[in-house]
Amino acid sequence: MTTDLAIEVAGLRKSFGELSVLSGVEFGVARGSVFALLGPNGSGKTTTVRILATLIRADAGHARIDGLDLVRDRHRVRRRISLTGQYAAIDGLQTGEENLRMMARLCGLRGGWARQRAAELLERFDLTGAGNRLVRTYSGGMRRRLDLAASLVGQPSVIFLDEPTTGLDVRSRQAMWEVVTSLTDSGVTVFLTTQYLEEADRLADRVAVLDGGRVLAEGTADELKERVAGQLLDLVTVDSAAFAAVTRALGDRAVALDRAALSVAVPTDGTAAHVRTLLDELDPGRQLLRRFSIRTATLDDAFIALTGHTATTPQPEKESARV
Amino acid sequence: MSDLATSPAAVPGRAHSPVGDTLVMIRRAVRLSRRNIDALLTAVLLPAMIMLLFVYLFGGAIRTSTEYVNYALPGVLVLCTGFVSAQTAVAVTQDLQEGIVDRFRSMDIGGAAILAGHVAASVVRTVWAGVVMLAVALLIGFRPDANAFEWLAALGIVQLFVLAVSWLAAVFGLLSRTPEGANGFAFFLMFLPYPSSAFVPIETMPGWLRPIAEHQPVTPVIETLRGLLIGMPGTDRAGVAVLWCTGIVLAAVAVAAVLFRRRTS
Numbered sequence: 001m002t003t004d005l006a007i008e009v010a011g012l013r014k015s016f017g018e019l020s021v022l023s024g025v026e027f028g029v030a031r032g033s034v035f036a037l038l039g040p041n042g043s044g045k046t047t048t049v050r051i052l053a054t055l056i057r058a059d060a061g062h063a064r065i066d067g068l069d070l071v072r073d074r075h076r077v078r079r080r081i082s083l084t085g086q087y088a089a090i091d092g093l094q095t096g097e098e099n100l101r102m103m104a105r106l107c108g109l110r111g112g113w114a115r116q117r118a119a120e121l122l123e124r125f126d127l128t129g130a131g132n133r134l135v136r137t138y139s140g141g142m143r144r145r146l147d148l149a150a151s152l153v154g155q156p157s158v159i160f161l162d163e164p165t166t167g168l169d170v171r172s173r174q175a176m177w178e179v180v181t182s183l184t185d186s187g188v189t190v191f192l193t194t195q196y197l198e199e200a201d202r203l204a205d206r207v208a209v210l211d212g213g214r215v216l217a218e219g220t221a222d223e224l225k226e227r228v229a230g231q232l233l234d235l236v237t238v239d240s241a242a243f244a245a246v247t248r249a250l251g252d253r254a255v256a257l258d259r260a261a262l263s264v265a266v267p268t269d270g271t272a273a274h275v276r277t278l279l280d281e282l283d284p285g286r287q288l289l290r291r292f293s294i295r296t297a298t299l300d301d302a303f304i305a306l307t308g309h310t311a312t313t314p315q316p317e318k319e320s321a322r323v
Numbered sequence: 324m325s326d327l328a329t330s331p332a333a334v335p336g337r338a339h340s341p342v343g344d345t346l347v348m349i350r351r352a353v354r355l356s357r358r359n360i361d362a363l364l365t366a367v368l369l370p371a372m373i374m375l376l377f378v379y380l381f382g383g384a385i386r387t388s389t390e391y392v393n394y395a396l397p398g399v400l401v402l403c404t405g406f407v408s409a410q411t412a413v414a415v416t417q418d419l420q421e422g423i424v425d426r427f428r429s430m431d432i433g434g435a436a437i438l439a440g441h442v443a444a445s446v447v448r449t450v451w452a453g454v455v456m457l458a459v460a461l462l463i464g465f466r467p468d469a470n471a472f473e474w475l476a477a478l479g480i481v482q483l484f485v486l487a488v489s490w491l492a493a494v495f496g497l498l499s500r501t502p503e504g505a506n507g508f509a510f511f512l513m514f515l516p517y518p519s520s521a522f523v524p525i526e527t528m529p530g531w532l533r534p535i536a537e538h539q540p541v542t543p544v545i546e547t548l549r550g551l552l553i554g555m556p557g558t559d560r561a562g563v564a565v566l567w568c569t570g571i572v573l574a575a576v577a578v579a580a581v582l583f584r585r586r587t588s
Binding site for chain 1 (some may be wrong): 350354359362421425431463
């Protein structure tokens with residue numbers, strides 16, 4: 001029922017002029033969970049977030065947050081949500097403390113309370129030492145942390161994070177992941193978008209794969225991986241002619257084509273018998289394959305199998321999966 | 324709904340009011356404007372330079388019925404306060420571009436509060452510009468002939484003009500895609516006072532230009548200031564000046580409201 005879902009979305013559509021961005025998006029997010037919307041650039045992730053954060057209106061469909069209608073109850077919705085966009089929405093010419101205090105005032109906290117809340121958040125995000133410096137002197141990672149801190153000032157129950165780690169170095173990304181994980185300890189619901197499969201895998205309780213304006217699959221990261229297969233047989237071919245022959249023989253079964261590395265993967269149950277059968281079938285003359293290995297499928301594989309291309313760059317040779 | 328009782332938004336002392344939001348936004352914009360050193364220097368130095376330029380370079384060649392510094396001061400005042408308020412456009416565009424407006428909107432802060440903040444900051448900036456300009460003018464021989472009431476009236480008219488330009492600039496800021504584009508408005512404002520009685524008497528202009536110079540909004544503002552500060556005829560145009568400025572404020576606020584909604588949805 002509505003009470004255990006923090007976000008419910010049904011039949012969401014949105015076009016900008018001729019361009020249809022969302023064509024019937026549906027999903028539900030359980031209260032207190034982390035939900036990742038995974039998709040390549042241009043798949044409609046940001047549009048979905050902007051609709052859910054009440055910044056733009058959908059053309060059709062409806063969405064509820066904490067059971068409140070996004071359009072009819074938008075003022076009440078706004079008191080329960082916070083948005084952290086792709087670009088840090090904080091003032092470079094204010095100090096970290098001033099930014100947070102301003103947000104606290106806007107959330108209705110009076111002087112002393114606002115000061116206290118700002119101090120708490122600086123402490124929690126490891127920014128106390130930098131609190132009195134202008135934000136424009138901050139590093140990218142510090143900026144993101146402050147941005148996230150600013151979004152928590154009003155104690156929202158649903159937090160939207162639009163690509164929270166895009167453009168961050170590895171260390172800052174790790175730090176950000178820890179912060180996101182710690183958020184759910186306090187019972188808030190986190191909705192994040194990402195184009196990094198690893199990020200969705202690490203953080204999210206459930207993942208929805210968005211491509212071409214619709215949700216192609218939804219489930220836990222493990223469920224999505226199992227859609228491809230529990231195991232994959234990775235094959236490295238000897239040259240590009242062999243690569244072409246093997247992928248032709250595999251047809252639809254080919255999963256992770258990599259022309260540059262001359263490698264391709266095929267689902268298997270992992271038994272010796274099945275692997276032997278596959279190898280014999282694909283390379284009867286024992287000339288085409290250089291090496292093979294067996295591994296557990298990653299979310300990457302699931303993503304490619306679902307969308308027909310990789311998460312970051314579309315692959316021109318296989319575009320059939322878009323329905 | 325039962326979840327209302329456990330709403331995590333129940334922050335102590337929470338009270339969300341449009342007036343409170345606007346005050347916070349004003350404080351923010353004033354602070355940002357004060358820390359924007361380039362804009363601040365422009366606001367303070369430009370008026371002084373223009374003043375010196377007109378009085379010492381052009382002043383000798385222009386014949387007016389009074390000392391040129393007295394004649395030119397109202398024009399320079401209008402030119403410079405106009406230029407300084409026009410920078411509101413840049414601040415508005417920057418806010419829209421940097422995504423902070425999205426955050427404010429998702430917090431239920433209205434566009435009116437955000438824009439009013441920038442307009443208020445503009446008023447504060449122009450007060451500084453005005454003070455510097457008057458100081459320089461007094462140093463180089465400006466001798467006003469105004470009583471306390473006339474000073475207050477002059478201040479009022481300048482502020483009304485600043486409000487009009489700032490709101491117009493906010494509209495322009497909402498229309499621009501980049502801060503560089505928004506900066507163009509300041510240049511437009513920089514040239515608006517030339518075809519007016521700001522620096523040369525209108526009678527010296529070609530016939531086709533005179534009606535434009537006579538009836539454009541800057542002229543009545545300048546003539547009113549001249550009347551108030553140095554006792555030249557012109558105070559009779561105060562009504563027209565007030566009407567122009569008030570009209571522009573009302574129209575610009577209405578257009579800004581529509582544009583803000585359109586730009587952010």
